[in-house]
Amino acid sequence: MSLTMPLPEPEIMAARDDIVARLQAILKPSSVIHLARELSPYECDALTMYRQTPLVVVLPETVEEVAAVMRLAAELNVKVVPRGSGTSLSGGSLPLADGILLGMSKFNRILDVDFENRCARVQPGVTNLAITKAVEHRGFYYAPDPSSQIACSIGGNIAENAGGVHCLKYGLTTNNVLGVEMVLIGGEIVRLGGRHLDSEGYDLLGLVTGSEGLLGVITEVTVRILQKPETARGVLLGFSSVKAGADCVAAIIAAGIIPGGMEMMDKPAIDAAEAFKPCGYPEDAQGLVIVELDGTAAEVDHLCGEVAKIAEAAGATSIRTSNSDAERIGFWFGRKNAFPAVGAIGPDYLCMDGTIPRGRLAEVLTGMGALAAEHGLRVANVFHAGDGNLHPLILYDAAIPGDIEKAEAFGADILRLCVAVGGVLTGEHGVGVEKRDLMGEMFDSVDLGQQERVKCAFDENHRLNPGKVFPTLHRCAEMGFMHVRSGDLPFPEIPRF
Amino acid sequence: MARTVHAPRDEADLAALVASARETRAPLAVEGRGTRRALGRPVEAPATLSTADLSGITLYEPAELVMTARAGTSLAEIRATLASANQELAFDPIEHTALLGHDAGSTTIAAAFALNASGPRRPKIGAARDHLLGFRAVNGLGETFKSGGRVMKNVTGFDLSKLVCGSWGTLAVLSEVTFKVMPAPETTETIAVFGLDDEAAGRLMREASGLPQEVDAFAHLPAGADGPFSHVATTLLRLDGPPVSVASREADLVARFKALGQIEILGEDDSRRAWTDLREAGPIARRPGAIWRISLAPSDGPKLVAALRARELPLAGWFYDWVGGLVWLALEPEAGPQAGPVRAEVDRLGGHATLIRAGELVRGVDDVFHPQPAPLAALAARVKRAFDPDGILSPGRMTKGA
Numbered sequence: 001m002s003l004t005m006p007l008p009e010p011e012i013m014a015a016r017d018d019i020v021a022r023l024q025a026i027l028k029p030s031s032v033i034h035l036a037r038e039l040s041p042y043e044c045d046a047l048t049m050y051r052q053t054p055l056v057v058v059l060p061e062t063v064e065e066v067a068a069v070m071r072l073a074a075e076l077n078v079k080v081v082p083r084g085s086g087t088s089l090s091g092g093s094l095p096l097a098d099g100i101l102l103g104m105s106k107f108n109r110i111l112d113v114d115f116e117n118r119c120a121r122v123q124p125g126v127t128n129l130a131i132t133k134a135v136e137h138r139g140f141y142y143a144p145d146p147s148s149q150i151a152c153s154i155g156g157n158i159a160e161n162a163g164g165v166h167c168l169k170y171g172l173t174t175n176n177v178l179g180v181e182m183v184l185i186g187g188e189i190v191r192l193g194g195r196h197l198d199s200e201g202y203d204l205l206g207l208v209t210g211s212e213g214l215l216g217v218i219t220e221v222t223v224r225i226l227q228k229p230e231t232a233r234g235v236l237l238g239f240s241s242v243k244a245g246a247d248c249v250a251a252i253i254a255a256g257i258i259p260g261g262m263e264m265m266d267k268p269a270i271d272a273a274e275a276f277k278p279c280g281y282p283e284d285a286q287g288l289v290i291v292e293l294d295g296t297a298a299e300v301d302h303l304c305g306e307v308a309k310i311a312e313a314a315g316a317t318s319i320r321t322s323n324s325d326a327e328r329i330g331f332w333f334g335r336k337n338a339f340p341a342v343g344a345i346g347p348d349y350l351c352m353d354g355t356i357p358r359g360r361l362a363e364v365l366t367g368m369g370a371l372a373a374e375h376g377l378r379v380a381n382v383f384h385a386g387d388g389n390l391h392p393l394i395l396y397d398a399a400i401p402g403d404i405e406k407a408e409a410f411g412a413d414i415l416r417l418c419v420a421v422g423g424v425l426t427g428e429h430g431v432g433v434e435k436r437d438l439m440g441e442m443f444d445s446v447d448l449g450q451q452e453r454v455k456c457a458f459d460e461n462h463r464l465n466p467g468k469v470f471p472t473l474h475r476c477a478e479m480g481f482m483h484v485r486s487g488d489l490p491f492p493e494i495p496r497f
Numbered sequence: 498m499a500r501t502v503h504a505p506r507d508e509a510d511l512a513a514l515v516a517s518a519r520e521t522r523a524p525l526a527v528e529g530r531g532t533r534r535a536l537g538r539p540v541e542a543p544a545t546l547s548t549a550d551l552s553g554i555t556l557y558e559p560a561e562l563v564m565t566a567r568a569g570t571s572l573a574e575i576r577a578t579l580a581s582a583n584q585e586l587a588f589d590p591i592e593h594t595a596l597l598g599h600d601a602g603s604t605t606i607a608a609a610f611a612l613n614a615s616g617p618r619r620p621k622i623g624a625a626r627d628h629l630l631g632f633r634a635v636n637g638l639g640e641t642f643k644s645g646g647r648v649m650k651n652v653t654g655f656d657l658s659k660l661v662c663g664s665w666g667t668l669a670v671l672s673e674v675t676f677k678v679m680p681a682p683e684t685t686e687t688i689a690v691f692g693l694d695d696e697a698a699g700r701l702m703r704e705a706s707g708l709p710q711e712v713d714a715f716a717h718l719p720a721g722a723d724g725p726f727s728h729v730a731t732t733l734l735r736l737d738g739p740p741v742s743v744a745s746r747e748a749d750l751v752a753r754f755k756a757l758g759q760i761e762i763l764g765e766d767d768s769r770r771a772w773t774d775l776r777e778a779g780p781i782a783r784r785p786g787a788i789w790r791i792s793l794a795p796s797d798g799p800k801l802v803a804a805l806r807a808r809e810l811p812l813a814g815w816f817y818d819w820v821g822g823l824v825w826l827a828l829e830p831e832a833g834p835q836a837g838p839v840r841a842e843v844d845r846l847g848g849h850a851t852l853i854r855a856g857e858l859v860r861g862v863d864d865v866f867h868p869q870p871a872p873l874a875a876l877a878a879r880v881k882r883a884f885d886p887d888g889i890l891s892p893g894r895m896t897k898g899a
């Protein structure tokens with residue numbers, strides 16, 4: 001809770017009524033939300049420990065309206081925070097007191113499905129799952145599948161480069177996006193990519209993916225769609241220790257098998273899931289691995305056999321291979337419920353998101369156990385084992401004074417451990433405000449300076465989503481980026497924090 | 498043009514060289530072993546900075562599917578090391594051997610990324626940019642920086658790996674790259690369907706790309722393309738995987754497509770040879786004249802060729818990769834203005850055309866890369882300045898004057 005955000009600018013706060021009136025003049029009145037009680041739903045995203053009422057919320061409906069808002073914001077020197085569905089777990093869409101919160105929820109149409117070229121053009125407010133729903137009648141789907149897929153928007157997925165269970169085999173958002181339309185901070189509209197692969201010229205599409213709303217507002221998206229695999233089977237593996245499970249995961253990958261998904265749960269997570277809704281997981285297991293293999297029937301049957309052999313050699317205490325789709329879905333039941341299940345025993349939890357080299361899984365899980373004891377908090381682990389992306393869920397009770405701070409300190413230690421073994425702070429949830437002040441654990445000032453100059457190339461006055469990702473904001477001119485005319489610094493009041 | 502060549506032996510040397518070039522505002526032509534000097538626009542610089550002596554694999558963990566190598570490590574060394582553990586570079590970078598005449602394996606790993614050099618499996622497996630996990634580099638200020646990491650999933654900070662891929666050495670000089678490697682398929686075979694015209698072949702490839710049989714690469718060579726299939730139009734569907742899988746997918750696909758034309762199966766060796774040659778644009782690379790590489794939506798590939806023929810452009814040969822979405826085109830030399838009509842048709846359909854081979858004079862005058870709309874070009878110029886404010890690194894290589 002020790003988060004410091006850019007200080008609100010008094011002139012902007014004082015000009016609020018005028019700003020609202022100017023926005024009402026360029027948007028439908030119903031698209032400008034400014035009454036206190038109507039603003040409260042926008043106070044936070046899914047990182048609920050940080051809240052801030054925005055200056056005003058706008059819900060534009062067309063790209064021209066977005067461009068008009070951006071031009072007005074430029075003219076009045078107001079900050080803008082883009083927001084999709086508000087499911088960010090890193091505070092990416094946390095509002096600013098002196099900033100316009102630009103909600104993209106009215107951009108909710110599927111524009112065009114091009115089955116022949118295996119792509120779909122959609123507006124950014126469309127939910128991730130709605131894309132699959134729009135194409136599944138022809139046997140297609142959109143591959144990246146974050147657990148939040150019923151709620152999160154595709155625009156938010158691009159901003160966060162979201163991942164999911166199937167990313168091990170089918171790639172993250174960045175590997176499945178063909179093009180975007182985007183409005184820059186000055187109101188210019190640009191298109192990156194299209195229905196084709198790999199435009200030459202700088203790969204700004206790749207840069208914008210995962211840029212956490214700091215570089216532009218995405219107003220249209222073209223994604224690839226894939227044919228559903230002919231068949232999928234699950235293998236449910238129980239182990240007498242997390243280490244044995246983690247070693248098995250590493251052995252499967254080392255054998256050259258890339259499953260459609262490979263997830264792991266530790267004992268606290270298994271217990272929570274069973275207590276929430278019984279799911280029939282092996283009772284004595286200290287670690288559980290769910291492997292899903294997909295492809296043609298012959299290949300899947302073959303690979304199920306291979307995985308079972310590897311698991312046996314790795315000392316699995318139970319091995320079950322699904323013989324029907326119902327059984328396969330059953331294997332996933334507890335995993336899918338894991339977050340709410342942990343929430344039920346929490347009563348609160350903080351979801352971390354480090355990624356580590358797969359071979360270090362056992363070591364990191366053991367280290368995490370030691371840290372839990374040190375901080376006096378419990379931790380449950382449910383994670384994308386196949387790509388080494390951990391989701392430690394730190395249990396705490398917000399009603400107990402000091403518990404939030406303890407949870408945050410524990411979380412930071414876990415991430416430091418990830419970095420120490422060659423891993424990273426975040427695999428899919430983004431830096432946002434949550435991991436902003438830990439960036440120095442991974443990057444030195446030169447590394448960060450280079451990234452900040454990229455930000456300057458898009459937004460030289462730091463008006464788009466400032467306070468996120470970078471632990472300190474330097475003036476672009478100070479970074480040697482801008483040419484300052486006659487000694488006047490644009491935006492001299494820009495805060496350091 | 499004879500230039501001074503600097504070949505630093507370590508990263509500190511490299512940074513010092515760039516820093517001193519910046520001091521004197523003396524631009525550097527950035528290259529690996531210099532095999533691709535004839536690609537892109539000619540660089541306007543008095544000296545060359547070669548990363549050829551920054552060589553060697555520094556980390557290889559087969560079980561983690563990850564490798565780190567210094568910039569100048571040759572693809573021959575990378576491929577041989579990976580093969581010893583039954584792994585490969587799945588994005589299968591084009592080396593431009595058939596187009597430019599250097600030896601296979603002689604190009605460097607950093608160049609594969611700097612050119613975002615991908616191969617026929619691009620639609621299924623991704624491009625070079627999808628495989629670069631992290632890097633170390635020196636920017637135009639002479640500063641050494643890093644980005645990304647060595648793990649498979651990472652959203653910590655901006656994804657600068659995407660930016661350096663395809664930046665042709667104009668943003669930063671890569672000193673070390675960390676990338677994803679993949680298990681080599683146990684076997685590979687190819688279904689060849691004969692006698693289809695471009696339209697029909699396009700339809701077949703697009704249909705195949707939506708089938709659960711997971712075809713790994715799709716190409717079409719019209720009759721007359723150089724190589725073993727010159728006598729008849731040939732559509733190729735590649736299948737990788739364990740033998741049981743390849744056999745069952747192959748049987749399904751043959752049953753589905755056998756009514757369309759005569760079918761032959763290429764075994765492992767023939768299959769590998771055919772796809773390597775396709776990757777290198779072998780079917781048209783040895784024709785005289787200009788060579789274009791054009792990326793479009795798959796259904797627009799055959800449309801583009803039809804439109805260019807209708808305009809009576811003197812096509813000297815063409816073929817399709819990437820389900821039809823990648824068109825390689827050879828045009829007869831000296832037959833009047835060509836770039837204009839090619840680009841006009843590509844713009845009409847939506848896509849991107851790169852002039853891969855043409856005389857130095859033409860490359861200096863015409864745009865080699867597809868021109869961008871003004872706001873995008875301005876943004877790209879600002880991105881260049883964010884890395885290289887004084888225009889030290891390969892000025893002119895991608896765009897005139899920048």
Ligand SMILES: Cc1cc2nc3c(=O)[nH]c(=O)nc-3n(C[C@H](O)[C@H](O)[C@H](O)COP(=O)(O)OP(=O)(O)OC[C@H]3O[C@@H](n4cnc5c(N)ncnc54)[C@H](O)[C@@H]3O)c2cc1C
Binds near residue numbers: 089
């Ligand atoms: C229960 C739960 C489970 C989750 N599981 C996963 C998971 O499995 N994998 C995963 O990757 N994530 C997961 N998340 C995190 C979250 O859903 C993703 O980060 C998602 O991509 C956010 O999308 P959103 O539309 O909610 O974006 P928001 O939260 O509204 O915004 C996120 C960021 O994107 C920016 N942004 C949003 N829209 C735009 C736009 N149109 N243009 C520019 N910038 C924009 C915002 O400024 C902000 O920085 C989970 C979250 C929850 C609550």
